[in-house]
Structures are given as structure tokens and as C-alpha cells.
Amino acid sequence: MSSAAPKQVKPRAEKRPERKNGGRSTQPGGLRSPHGWQPHVSGALLKKRDELQPVRMALPIWPQAEPIRHALRRNNVLVLTGETGSGKSTQVPQFLASEPWCTKTIAITQPRRVAAISLARRVADEMGSLFGSQSPAARVGYSVRFDNATGPNTKIKFLTEGMLLQEMLRDPSMSQYSAVIVDEVHERSVNVDLILGFLRNLVSDMARDGKKRKAPLKVVVMSATADVKGLVRFFADGLPSPSGSANGTLDVPSTQNKAEPNPLATDQISTCFVEGRQYPVKTIYLPQPTLDWTESSLKLIFQIHYKEPLPGDILVFLTGQEVIEGLEKLVNDYAEGMDKEIPKLLPLPLFAALPQQAQQRIFQPAPYRTRKVILATNIAETSVTVPGVRYVIDCGKSKVKQFRNKLGLESLLVKPISKSAAIQRKGRAGREAPGQCYRLYTESEYTGLEERTVPEILRCDLSQAILTMKARGVDDVPNFPFLDRPPREALEKALMQLLNLGALTETGCISDIGLKMAKLPLTPALGRILIEAAKPERDCLHEVIDIISALSIDGSIFLNLVTEERKEAAEEARRELYRREGDHMTFLATVQQYAEEQTDRKAWCERHFVSHRTMQNVMNIRKQLRQQCQALKLLSSPDPPGPSENKTEAIIACLIRGFINNTARLMPDNVYRTVIGNQKISIHPSSVLFGRRLEAILFSTFVFTNKTWARDVSAVQLNWVEEAWDGMM
DNA sequence: GAGCACTGC
Structure with a gap:
């Protein structure tokens, strides 16, 4: 193993012509890193790196660098709890990059694209490295859908969970990585649950039979909340029991039915706790329960505004768009009647369906003598960090998707949040200064809340997750190491669905069709439709790709119009797109006509009251699907077909199949x-x-x-x- | 004649 280390440090990049910094090696900036394998780093990059060094050293996680390295030299698995602001996402990969065992790339997963990209940029700055595919010398990169910014020497690679899962299908032993860091595990997306299950199987295979990989894969599981015990047990249960294992520990991978894991195995999982950086936040409960969050919020907003000095913005957590827009109007109405001596109030809505530009308004500083009131959904709990907030108002509810097995449909319901969500919301007031959190419920209501949010895997349609498992060779789905095991009915429902789609054989193994479906960035139903369309007797793959691309985006390709006038104008303009066969054929006509438009697509969209931004998205997906169909040998050429005859019946037949x-x-x-x-x-x-x-x-x-x-x-x-x-x- | 939390491949 030791001989592998120097091999990797001979960069191919040195022999290659530099793309961006070519010819600069004679300049003083063309320095080498202490490791000696990073050619041609510019002086500006190093200057930035040196400026960031003291900031890094002040992070709460900095003193843990050596213990973390030590832990992973000893064991293959580390469970790391790091609260908000600890610096774990940026520092841990850097701590590990120069370890002797780390001869290949380090992967670090993120639930969201923006996080993957911005963290990669930050780490590149801190390392004084170029970034992404800027140069073959770049040591930090990222990989998200439609955007792979990695190079031949990428040492630290940030990627979305979905991206890592796709990679795991193609390379089950993860041979390109020395370490996988799974970040934000506490959010418990379905993808993270699958990744952890696969990793646990890999770790346990390694322990029993090291031949599958040349060098061990190191696994770091990072979470903001401290369910350390559960995660340790989860991994320890997969390890062979040194005492002879007559109890079947190896093959009953359950986190639920065992009180304590084998202590020897537990010893093989390292743990680490790092405190966060958070100002104190005072909690204020309602004395009496309320049902009218709008009225209570309104009162509190003005109470805070009159009582508390500026600066200090208010963040209100509400359930959805309708409530947010209602409260926005009320705040504006009441603010009009305020004394001129009092600073102004500026309500700003924030929810995912809001256009990007409107979302950006929350990042602009408030005008002089004005307090911002951000009226937000859950989006402000994890996805968007709103700056300047010192007051949080939490209605204690959120909309939750729930899959109903019996009906086979998902519905959106307003439900009480969990304690951990309430704590997360409260924390949003203490990012920059001490703050206050007003809970629109009583203390005893809080005490009655569930500890944790129900993980998504217990609430959603499992067919896609199970298809992924089957495609990765998990034949015995009920015995897959789930962090939380979904109910049997949910698993059975999903298995039935996959069987009906022909993704599984009668014995429950994955079929050729199922393997292809798993590799497509589509739900099983849409994937099946696409494969059906490639059959010679259907021969409508290009058309079906166009339709699926339009179905894959969220929201509508048609603009939502407010005034009657514009609605009528839109009906008229879209008449040439509308098809009496229905929405799918209408989408096809729209995508085809948009694609044919060569001169000014933006103008075409305006004429037809179609969202240009959404259509660009559709075209991205269409391009990716064509490429993937080619890779899966469903399509011989990525070029669109010539003028097509009427294929409506074939297309509908494919849709029915899915x-x-x-x-x-x-x-x-x-x-x-x-x-x-x-x-x-x-x-x-x-x-x-x-x-x-x-x-x-x-x-x-x-x-x-x-x-x-x-x-x-x-x-x-x-x-x-x-x-x-x-x-x- | 309705109105949909949030991610992601």
C-alpha cells in the first residue's frame, strides 16, 4: 500500500500544456505546494490562501484535525457530529487530503447543488488551488447534474447525493475514491439513506474480504445533530464479530432489534464531536394556544418592531405561498398607518416557487431605517441562509408530503414540526448576534412534539429507491441495512409497481429494462415510457424524450397569467400549440416548435406566453436524455429525426405502459x-x-x-x- | 375554473 502513495503524486498535468496559466512557471507565482505536486499556482491564489489561513485556524473544528486524522488511521469509519458553524464541511476533506492512505480522490456529498458548488469554491480558495476544470492542476472540483467541474488531479470532489448514487451504480466498489464523506446526514434524504446503506455493505464486505478493493475505503459520516449512537450501531452491526459470530449479527442488519452492538465492533467506529458557533437565542412561547398564525405573527412583527432597536431583521416561518402572500399584504397595510417617527417595515416573501430574482431580494441590505421581515417556508430552514436575522417567529407547522400506500398517491398536509426542526428554526436568529425566537405555540405544545422529523424514506413512494438498490445488486431488499426500515406494505407496493413496469423479473431480480431505468435521471414510470418508445414497433423515442423533458421540470412551461386580458391573449396565441389529444401532445408540439425556432427563442416564448427559463431547462434535460439513450444503446444517433409522421397512437401507447x-x-x-x-x-x-x-x-x-x-x-x-x-x- | 413544503439524477 505504501508504494501506491508516490505513484499518485506524479501529476500527469505536469506534462500537459497548461490551458489557463500556460507558460507562467518561470514567474515567482509558479510555486509548488508543500506536497510538491501542484504545479503553477499563481501568486494571487497563494495570497488568498494565506489570508484565509487564520480564519481556518479560528474554526471550532481546527483543533480536532489531528484527532480526526488519527481516528481514520486506526479505523475505517468515523462518525462526526459538528454543529452549525463548526467548519466541518470545508475542513475535514482538507485534513484528510495528505494522509498516507489517501492516494485517490476524496468524495464529499451534499444534499443541494448550490452547497456542492459553493463549498468547492471555498475549499479551492483555502488550498490556494485552481478550481473545477479551470486547469488540469486544479485539486478541488465538483460534480452536479449538467455541470461536471472536475479534472485529472481533482483530490477533493464535492458532489450531490444523487450524483454519487449514479456513480455507485457504475462503479460499485468506488475504486476512484480513498474516502467518502457524507455530509448533512441529519437531513435524512432518501438518497443519504441509500448511500449509507451501500457504504455499510461496502465496509462490512471489506472487513470480511479485503480483495474487493486494493486499499480500504474510509467513510466519514457528518451530522449536525447527535444521533451518534444510532450511526455507530448502524456501522458496527455490519462488521464481523471477532468472537465467533454465532448470533447471526452479520446477516441481520437491523438498527432496531438489537439493544447494544458488539462492543468490539463498536470499537472499530470512531466518533468525534465538535461544537458549533452560535449566539444565544431566547425562546418566548405563547401563553395560550392559537390557530390563527397570521394574526399572531402580525401582532408579534409589530411588537418586535416597536420594541427592538435596529438592526435586526425578522424571519417568520409559515406553511406556504398562500399564507405568506396574505401576511405580506397585511404587514404592508398596517405599516402604512405607522407613525412617521418609526422605522419602516419591508415584508419580503420567500418560497421555492418564487422567481430567482425575487428570492435574491432577501440578500440585499435593507434601505435606511428599514427593518426587513422575511416571510418564508421551510426553504429558510436549510436551503437558504437569510443574513441579518435576529428575531424568528415560528408557527410550528409545515407542509409535509405523505405517500398513502392504499391509494398509491402522495398528498401534502399541514403538520406540526418536530423538536429538531423547531430548534433549527430558532437557531436562525443566532447566526450573527444574540437573538430571540417567538414560538406561536405553548411550551407544553413544544414538549409534546416528536423529537425528530420523520425521515423521507418513511413517507415517500419507494419505487425509485428500490430500483436503485436492485440495480446495485441488493437482491434481499427487506434485509437491506436501512437506518429506518420502511413499513412492509410500502416496500411491497413499490416492488409490485416495479414488477408491473417490467423492471423486475418474476423472481424479483432486476431485468435488463430495470437496469437501464435505474441509470436514467427519471422516475421509474417515466424511465419505462422512454424505454418503451425505443422499441422498433413504437419508434417514437425522440418525441417521447421531448414530452418527458417537459414533464420532468417542476412547474409549467406555460406562464401563469393573472389578468383576464392576458389569459385570453394567451389562449389565442397558444392555439397552434394546443392539441386535442391532450397535454402530452401539447407539450410535444411546444418543445418541437421551440427547438425549431432558430433565430429568437426568447421572442418566440413571449409570443406564446411560454416561460423561456423553463424551456431552457427542458432543453438541458432533453440533451442529457438523448446522450444517455445513446449510451444505453437505445438511440443510434443523438440527432433529431426528420419530419415525423403522426405518431400519436404510438406515443400514447408508451405513456400507458408507464x-x-x-x-x-x-x-x-x-x-x-x-x-x-x-x-x-x-x-x-x-x-x-x-x-x-x-x-x-x-x-x-x-x-x-x-x-x-x-x-x-x-x-x-x-x-x-x-x-x-x-x-x- | 384551481392554486402545489423542499430537494435531486
């Missing part, structure tokens, strides 16, 4: 009922088929509010649905 469960027929009383489950369902008003009475419909989305709506609808014939069922049997 969405056979999402079909409904018109009943004698003029309501649609789903073919499976006999659920009442209505065509959503946003559909081109709204108000139409058709023999049967197929839809790609449920929206469950006060009614069950079918969105993205196509007209189908009942016998097509029946034939599809027969074909599957």
Missing part, C-alpha cells in the same frame, strides 16, 4: 374514476382537456387538495388500457 395505474374512465354520472382503486378524480383546470368528457384519460400527475385532480392529461381509449393490461399479464 402510467397504467394512472388511468381513469368516465362513469355514467359523468365523473372520472380511476381504473385501479375506483377513486374519484377530476381533470385539473390547467389541462387543455379541462371540462371535456372523454371515454378514458391517462394522467402523469396527481394533485391532492380539497379534491383529487389529474394534471397533465391525455385522452385514451378504454380498449387501449385493457390491451395494455392484457399485454402485461
